[in-house]
Amino acid sequence: MSFILAMDQGTTSSRAILLDHAGKIQGSAAREFRQMFPQNGWVEHDPEEIWSTQLAVAQEVLRSAGLTARDVAAIGIANQRETTIVWDRRTGQPIHNAIVWQDRRTAPFCDQLKRQGHLETVQRKTGLVIDAYFSASKICWLLDNVAGARERAGRGELAFGTVDSWLLWKLTNGGVHATDASNASRTMLYNIHAGQWDDELLQMLRIPRSILPEVRSCSEIYGESAAEHLGTSIPIAGMAGDQQAALFGQACFAPGLAKCTYGTGCFMLMNVGANAVASQHRLLTTVAWQKDGATTYALEGSVFIGGAVVQWLRDGLKLVKSAAEIESLAGTVADNGGVYIVPAFAGLGAPHWDQYARGSISGITRGTTAGHFARAALESIAFQVADVLEVMQRDCGVRIGQLRVDGGATANNLLMQFQADLLRVPVVRPKVTETTALGAAYLAGLAVGYWKNLADVQANWQIERTFEPQMNDDRPGRWRQRWAEALKRSRDWEEHSADAAVAP
Numbered sequence: 001m002s003f004i005l006a007m008d009q010g011t012t013s014s015r016a017i018l019l020d021h022a023g024k025i026q027g028s029a030a031r032e033f034r035q036m037f038p039q040n041g042w043v044e045h046d047p048e049e050i051w052s053t054q055l056a057v058a059q060e061v062l063r064s065a066g067l068t069a070r071d072v073a074a075i076g077i078a079n080q081r082e083t084t085i086v087w088d089r090r091t092g093q094p095i096h097n098a099i100v101w102q103d104r105r106t107a108p109f110c111d112q113l114k115r116q117g118h119l120e121t122v123q124r125k126t127g128l129v130i131d132a133y134f135s136a137s138k139i140c141w142l143l144d145n146v147a148g149a150r151e152r153a154g155r156g157e158l159a160f161g162t163v164d165s166w167l168l169w170k171l172t173n174g175g176v177h178a179t180d181a182s183n184a185s186r187t188m189l190y191n192i193h194a195g196q197w198d199d200e201l202l203q204m205l206r207i208p209r210s211i212l213p214e215v216r217s218c219s220e221i222y223g224e225s226a227a228e229h230l231g232t233s234i235p236i237a238g239m240a241g242d243q244q245a246a247l248f249g250q251a252c253f254a255p256g257l258a259k260c261t262y263g264t265g266c267f268m269l270m271n272v273g274a275n276a277v278a279s280q281h282r283l284l285t286t287v288a289w290q291k292d293g294a295t296t297y298a299l300e301g302s303v304f305i306g307g308a309v310v311q312w313l314r315d316g317l318k319l320v321k322s323a324a325e326i327e328s329l330a331g332t333v334a335d336n337g338g339v340y341i342v343p344a345f346a347g348l349g350a351p352h353w354d355q356y357a358r359g360s361i362s363g364i365t366r367g368t369t370a371g372h373f374a375r376a377a378l379e380s381i382a383f384q385v386a387d388v389l390e391v392m393q394r395d396c397g398v399r400i401g402q403l404r405v406d407g408g409a410t411a412n413n414l415l416m417q418f419q420a421d422l423l424r425v426p427v428v429r430p431k432v433t434e435t436t437a438l439g440a441a442y443l444a445g446l447a448v449g450y451w452k453n454l455a456d457v458q459a460n461w462q463i464e465r466t467f468e469p470q471m472n473d474d475r476p477g478r479w480r481q482r483w484a485e486a487l488k489r490s491r492d493w494e495e496h497s498a499d500a501a502v503a504p
Helices: 046-063 106-114 119-126 135-145 149-154 163-171 201-204 242-249 307-314 321-329 369-397 412-422 435-447 454-458 475-490
Strands: 003-009 014-020 025-032 072-079 083-087 158-161 177-182 214-216 219-224 236-241 258-263 268-272 284-291 293-303 340-342 360-362 405-408 427-430 463-467
Touching: 003 025, 003 163, 003 242, 003 435, 014 046, 014 083, 014 177, 014 242, 014 284, 014 435, 025 046, 046 163, 072 242, 072 435, 083 135, 083 163, 083 412, 106 135, 119 201, 135 149, 135 201, 135 412, 149 158, 158 163, 163 177, 163 219, 163 454, 177 236, 177 293, 214 435, 219 435, 236 242, 236 435, 242 284, 242 293, 242 435, 258 435, 268 284, 268 369, 284 435, 307 321, 307 369, 321 369, 321 412, 340 369, 360 475, 369 412, 369 475, 405 412, 412 463, 412 475, 435 475
Parallel strands: 003 072, 072 236, 177 214, 258 405, 405 427
Antiparallel strands: 003 014, 014 025, 083 158, 219 236, 258 268, 268 293, 284 293, 340 360, 427 463
16 A cells, blocks of 8 residues: 655644545654744744754654655645745755745835835736745845855856755755746746746846746656655655645635635635636735646635744743643633734735734733633634635625635634634534645645546545534624724834845
């Protein structure tokens, strides 16, 4: 019996999961790695630590399952998106820490691009807004702030990649420098309509084409892992950004189907089919996946801080010892007691796109308890998702009949029920919530014939629980009004500074 090995490289941990033909998890391993915050609003990772933890968990999951690499039919990779790494092509050494998608250092540069009139061009070509979230401005920062980097890039000595490209390079010992269309579509350099890197955008940002990876489909054999890493060579056959992988893993193959992943952030994607839908409400149009020569597009709403607000309660405020305790703490109170937490620690994503928003807590009284903080933190996740769903339905002109959910926070029943009540839409939790890994595995397995077609994959998706809306009164509407008021108090908080601006 053979298996698919999914490498799920996330923002706070690296995971490896073994899946069988029925889509059931037969083994998993995970390791957290360091989060670095060198300055206010900056977030970095060590690329070598990303690689070492990802390789270690892949080796561990095989070892603990009593398997070898010969039992693996293919490797699929899903990754934290937009996070930017630049390395030396000859030595393979990164020139700087990875700049993480949450990082805000290039916000002033993005403001500069908007003032120069580039917003419409970027939106039309890439489906994105101009924001520090995406890879392009991070590349500019690295080229302009690491000594000699721009000159070395001009000589073809450097390579850029998002985390998928970095892992592919490392797995193949530098043999393959490639990315997939879903990750390319998150860089702010890729024309999602033409399906290629865009020369006008590259020229605008002074990024040499020579540093970019080759763009391939999400389901094909990119190369084989070097035998020294896992014991023998294995085809690397699937790659997708984590949120697109989750959409695929949730079997959202038909237009109109939507999912939300509750991870470090929250990411809602809806399949819109073969034609890219331009958002009128500041959502993103992105490549969902590319397979067998066809491109499927999605609308996306990105919430920067979702589950990370629970990590903050645990690590920052020390209110709980583990994330799992948050539900019981929140359950000690009947409601939020008028407390609203806006976790704009890294600005606000869709549909607000405020790079200068910062976190706030409103409504504290002498009667406020730790339980109210816990409940307000969980509710903040649901409020942000509701903001996205509302405008997504407007863009598409249809009411979403159900929301498929996945990610670690979906184990929190209190959060899921509150989400259903707030949205007035059933929230559906599948039996396997590791849908990011599932999607990467399915894309890889389809490329090597492990699964025959999408019908095979669809048959594996099963419901564990559906949370039906339970409120027929106006409370959810009142709660959302108060949330909107709290949101206003967080908007545009950080002082706009040109100190971090990158020269045009």
